[in-house]
Amino acid sequence: MYIDSHAHLFKADYGNELHDVIQRAADAGVESIVVPATNISTSREAIELAERHSGVYVCVGIHPHEAAKAASNDLDTVADLLSHPKVVGIGEIGLDYYYDFAPQDVQVGLFKDQVKLAIETDYPIVIHTRDSIAETMGIVEEIIGQDATWRMGAFEDGQAVRYPRGVFHCFSGNESDAWRVINMGFYVSYPGIVTFKKSPVLTTLERIGYDHLLLETDSPYMSPVPYRGKRNEPAHIGIIAERIAEIVDASKEDVARATRFNSKRLFGIGEPDEPCIAYQLRNSLYLNITIRCNADCVFCDRKGAAIVKGYSLRIAEEPSLDQIIASIGNPLDYEEVVFCGYGEPTIRLDVMKDVARWVKSRGGRVRLNTDGHGNIINKRNIVPELVGLVDVVSISYNTSDPEQYGRLMRIDGKRFHQAMIEFTRECKRLLPRVVMTIVELPEVDIEKARKDIEETLGCEFKLRPYF
Template sequence: MFIDSHTHLFYPDFNSDIDEVIHRAIDAGVNYFIVPATNLETSREAIQLTERYDSIYACVGFHPLDLASVNDAALKEIEELSSHPKVVAIGEIGLDFYYDASNAELQKEIFKRQIEIAVRRDLPIVIHTRDSMDDAIFIVEECTAANPQWRSAFAISGSRFPVWKGVFHCFSGDAATAQRLLQSGFIVSFPGIVTFKKSAAFETVAKIGYDHTMVETDAPFLSPVPHRGKRNEPSNIPIIAQKIAEACHASIDDVARTTTFNAKKLFRIGEPAPPVFTYTLGGALYLNLTIRCDADCVFCDRKGEAVVKGYNLKITREPSVQEVIEEIQDPARYGEIVFCGYGEPTIRFDAVKEIAAWVKSKGGRTRLNTDGHGSVINKRNIAPELQGIIDSVSISLNAADPEVYGRLMRLNGKKYHQAMVDFAREAQRYVPEVVMTVVGMESVDIEKAKKFVEEEIGVKYRVRPYF
């Protein structure tokens, strides 16, 4: 299922066939519609739509190119309208210096005043920018810093990510800007522009991935290829999602689940995703046996939300071997069965061995994703026990340097780095494939790690993206 996170269904373009538009979208798997307004009048219209359709939610506010009727009374009414139970954000608001920079100061003032409404109402904002990214970032970061209570009630304790305060819709910036926005508590959404030839947005999403994004049509504008020039509508969302999947070498299901999770989280609609013991990604089945770990990596969100591509991995109890086997059903249906999750699987080494042996007996392929501390955790060399039941081991090297390793994983670097290297060397003797991975963070020397893995340990090397 999908959520069209930005669609102007109040436009006259939809007057004659809105029912059909909604039904076509639902048939295409689009279950919710977020309708941002552009002025006071359209704010009222957006709210009226929410009263006609359960699946529609509204945002209220003044678009930067629609400020002719803005005044104190109008802004007061926007604030009043924002108490409607189906208003989920203030938007779309922002800055547009492409069409008109003559009223830049007024645009900035109205943008800030509407953020203040969002702060008072504890709502997120939907931001429009054009030729104004730097100014918009300055303003949202300034308002965020000045109002620490804004959305703080929704902060997830222990998360490495700040709570989301809004979305930069129709995002057209580069990967570095997207990263900065995420660190400031904002996500980005992509429209049909990703399907255009030589689209910078396509390049950006290919770099940043879809983990912190949403999809939108911006209907009736910006129809994706092959509908360019025609009226856009929410049923085109799967075309956009498909293109994002292509950019990220992912499946459309993964993009759908992730972007839907993100839209529900930002706008606080629908049911939260329940925790899972097993989950599919890219043709493989992942087993989430535990959320316990002997490390505490700075880049890990295990203690926070523990979500991976729309899957909630924050289990409140550990599954039994039998439960996991029942969920796997037929291992041969999957490319591989992977022991992985927001925890260290070798903490449950007996369960790993039992499930892996069963998977092998049913003709499946197995992979163990581990921090490489299994022998320390289990107080014996566990590598020989992997023989015949594990086809591939993937070890997080994290850093070639023990001191950096210790800092990243927040443990005794010298002791655990040595244990991890020893395990990698041992595992090669018993497992057909051993890969070591690093997370592509600034503080990690990727080339040094590659040399270390390939020349000193003699196994395969892979960089995992950090975003």
């Protein structure tokens, strides 16, 4: 199921066909459509449409193209319309210096006012920017930079959870722009341009992956190939999802699920997903057997929302052996079954071994993702017990520097770094395959880590992006 986070379903473009367009979208697996307005009149029109169709939601606001025509009380009207139950955000707002529909200072003024309104009312924003990315990011940074709580969002179970605060739609920035907006708590989205052959956005998309992405058609514009040049509609979203999946090296289902989750979270629509024990990514099945960990890494979302690619891993209770096995189904349906959640699997060593034994007895393959502290956690050398049960072990190396290791994982760096190395050596001696991973943090000396992993420890090296 998809969510089209950006489709201008207005009569001016679709006339009396809107009902059919929405029906075709539903037939194509689109469960919700967010319609961003462009001025007061389209805000009201979109609200009427949303009142008639349960899956349609609205963002109200003044588009930069309309900035010059905006009346002095328009902002008050936008604020009033926010109280409608189908209104889920403020948009489409921003800056457009490509077209010359409104003087730049007028656009800037209106944009700033609408961002401030979003902060006051706690609504997410949908941002349009064309030939103006630096100035748009500057304004957002300046305004939300003054209000960290807005950026950080609410607290859940006493923990600060960083809620997304908006989306830069039809994103045209480069990779560093993308990380900058993601860092500010924003998503990015790409319509049909990803299906065009020489689009400059493809490299950026490939680099940032799909964790911070929404799907959008930007209907009636930006039709994907093979509809390029024709009027676009939300039913085409699957073509865009498929192309994005190719670029980010994921399955179409992964992209659909993760972006759907992101849209739900951003706009507060639909039911929250149930936390899962087993979750599939590409052809692997991951098992989330615990949320406990002996470490507390600075880059880990375990105590936050605990989301992985649209799956919620915030389980309230640890699953039993039977529940885990039931969640697997047939291990031969997957390339591998991986112990990997927001917790350290070796904390539940006995359960883990029983599950692995069950998978192996059915001919499946098992991987263990671990922090490498299993021997300290279990107060004995556990590696011999993994022989015959684990085909691949993937250990978080993090850094070659024990002090930095301690800072990053918020543990006794010297003791645990040493223990991780000893664990790795044992795995290398007894298990078929050992991979060591590094999170791409700016402060970590990646080249030194790579050398130590490959040359000193003789293991495979894998770099994981930070977000």
